[in-house]
Amino acid sequence: MAGVSEARQAAAQRHLADCTLCPHRCGAVRAEAAGRCRVGPVSYIASEMLHLGEERALRPAHAIFFSGCTATCHFCTAARFAFHPTYGVAVTPEQLAGRILQRQAEGARSVCFIGGDPAPHIPFILSTLAAAGARRTIPAVFNSNFYLTAEALDLLDGVIDIYLPDLKFGPALGPGGCGERLGGMPDYWRVVTGCIDRVYQAGGRVIVRHLLMPGHLACCTEPVLRWLAARPGLEVSLLTQYLAPRHVRGELAAPLAADDVVTAQSLAQELGLRLIE
Numbered sequence: 001m002a003g004v005s006e007a008r009q010a011a012a013q014r015h016l017a018d019c020t021l022c023p024h025r026c027g028a029v030r031a032e033a034a035g036r037c038r039v040g041p042v043s044y045i046a047s048e049m050l051h052l053g054e055e056r057a058l059r060p061a062h063a064i065f066f067s068g069c070t071a072t073c074h075f076c077t078a079a080r081f082a083f084h085p086t087y088g089v090a091v092t093p094e095q096l097a098g099r100i101l102q103r104q105a106e107g108a109r110s111v112c113f114i115g116g117d118p119a120p121h122i123p124f125i126l127s128t129l130a131a132a133g134a135r136r137t138i139p140a141v142f143n144s145n146f147y148l149t150a151e152a153l154d155l156l157d158g159v160i161d162i163y164l165p166d167l168k169f170g171p172a173l174g175p176g177g178c179g180e181r182l183g184g185m186p187d188y189w190r191v192v193t194g195c196i197d198r199v200y201q202a203g204g205r206v207i208v209r210h211l212l213m214p215g216h217l218a219c220c221t222e223p224v225l226r227w228l229a230a231r232p233g234l235e236v237s238l239l240t241q242y243l244a245p246r247h248v249r250g251e252l253a254a255p256l257a258a259d260d261v262v263t264a265q266s267l268a269q270e271l272g273l274r275l276i277e
């Protein structure tokens with residue numbers, strides 16, 4: 001697995017003093033005043049485990065859930081730590097590297113950096129992978145909303161083995177668009193599809209997840225599937241297990257319609273997507 005140079009780690013650490021890892025571009029000095037994600041200079045880990053819920057190619061995965069997120073999705077099932085960036089425990093990169101190697105010895109086939117979102121934690125992730133060094137033989141997976149900047153992708157390039165972006169919302173623009181209205185991510189479609197295109201064109205392995213949401217077949221699912229169909233090298237994981245958390249009200253409190261699931265699966269087949277489970 002690729003190493004992480006000291007220069008790359010130093011470039012990542014600079015974001016703790018002027019953070020532009022996501023398009024909110026807070027420029028936060030994270031030791032003094034956390035940015036919009038409220039992640040400070042210390043990365044907290046909500047949980048880590050050998051996880052059987054990831055895609056077949058990745059599991060069992062060593063899933064590492066970081067606290068804090070760059071999005072504010074109303075229907076987040078991980079709100080207890082995604083919106084509480086100091087939830088969990090703070091460990092050193094060396095300690096987490098040790099746990100990765102332990103999980104590898106226990107049978108993990110990948111190490112997945114998840115959240116919340118892992119973007120604010122890129123400096124910590126790079127230091128962790130550097131500490132694990134060549135003893136890590138399983139691929140590093142970046143499982144993210146992919147609301148990233150070019151600077152963030154530059155830091156990940158050649159270090160991450162598999163990208164697992166979540167293309168959740170469709171292309172409608174402005175405050176009424178789903179990405180901004182429901183996820184708090186302005187300019188969502190341009191940013192996220194642009195980031196996916198960049199890693200796709202670089203030739204790496206990219207598995208795009210799309211979660212079906214109640215009432216969002218026409219505005220989100222259909223345009224997402226058509227966009228994916230134009231990029232035949234992408235693998236696609238269509239998630240149909242949406243369950244509204246109890247705190248959710250309004251459109252996303254409903255269960256997913258069985259008809260919508262059938263329609264989405266049929267469209268994915270018709271478009272010839274490379275579906276994986």
Ligand code: SF4
Nearest residue numbers: 019022025026035037
């Ligand atoms: S990762 Fe957090 S601190 Fe950095 S630019 Fe995004 S919201 Fe701001």
